[in-house]
Amino acid sequence: MLVFWKARVVLLAVPKTGTTALEAALAPRADAAIVNPPGLKHCTVRKYRRELAEFFEQKGRRPMELIAVMREPRDWLGSWYRYRSRPQLDGQPNSTTGMDFDAFVAAHLSDPAPDFARVGSQAQFLQGGVDHLFRHDRMPDLVGFLQDRIGEEIALPRANVSPAGRTDLLPETEARLRRERAADFNLWNSLQG
Numbered sequence: 001m002l003v004f005w006k007a008r009v010v011l012l013a014v015p016k017t018g019t020t021a022l023e024a025a026l027a028p029r030a031d032a033a034i035v036n037p038p039g040l041k042h043c044t045v046r047k048y049r050r051e052l053a054e055f056f057e058q059k060g061r062r063p064m065e066l067i068a069v070m071r072e073p074r075d076w077l078g079s080w081y082r083y084r085s086r087p088q089l090d091g092q093p094n095s096t097t098g099m100d101f102d103a104f105v106a107a108h109l110s111d112p113a114p115d116f117a118r119v120g121s122q123a124q125f126l127q128g129g130v131d132h133l134f135r136h137d138r139m140p141d142l143v144g145f146l147q148d149r150i151g152e153e154i155a156l157p158r159a160n161v162s163p164a165g166r167t168d169l170l171p172e173t174e175a176r177l178r179r180e181r182a183a184d185f186n187l188w189n190s191l192q193g
Contacts, residue, residue, distance in 0.1 A: 071136035078167035
């Protein structure tokens with residue numbers, strides 16, 4: 001999470017949406033950069049409003065605009081699956097090594113989801129709403145917005161990129177994902193304009 005006091009914006013770090021690259025490019029310019037622990041770095045809208053807004057917004061005297069990035073839900077899950085397949089996680093409870101994407105998605109939809117498939121939901125993360133929600137596949141829109149607000153040119157590095165891998169789904173798994181994660185797909189579809 002990055003706070004830009006003069007620009008009056010807070011960039012929330014939705015996991016697996018390019019926020020590590022944004023952090024690398026923007027943290028030196030931010031007035032506050034919360035990069036650890038992960039529970040604060042990836043502070044949800046609700047948590048920000050409940051626990052941090054009063055502090056950063058000086059008890060309502062200096063309102064801040066919330067900004068976030070959303071990734072297409074299936075692609076977002078694919079990034080999690082590939083990220084957790086990297087060799088550093090072999091043998092760990094959150095490793096996806098040795099399984100295909102279809103099995104990962106089925107596990108993600110189970111209740112409770114096993115450690116390797118417990119990744120949450122972008123719609124839940126963003127519940128409560130943000131002032132500006134940008135599409136991951138249109139990152140130049142966010143960069144342009146931030147350049148205008150901050151008043152500096154921004155060059156995004158590649159950071160925390162998931163390894164390549166197949167993300168095929170059986171039609172019935174795809175249908176179940178779209179049905180059971182309708183809130184994510186509905187929010188994503190609202191950004192199509």
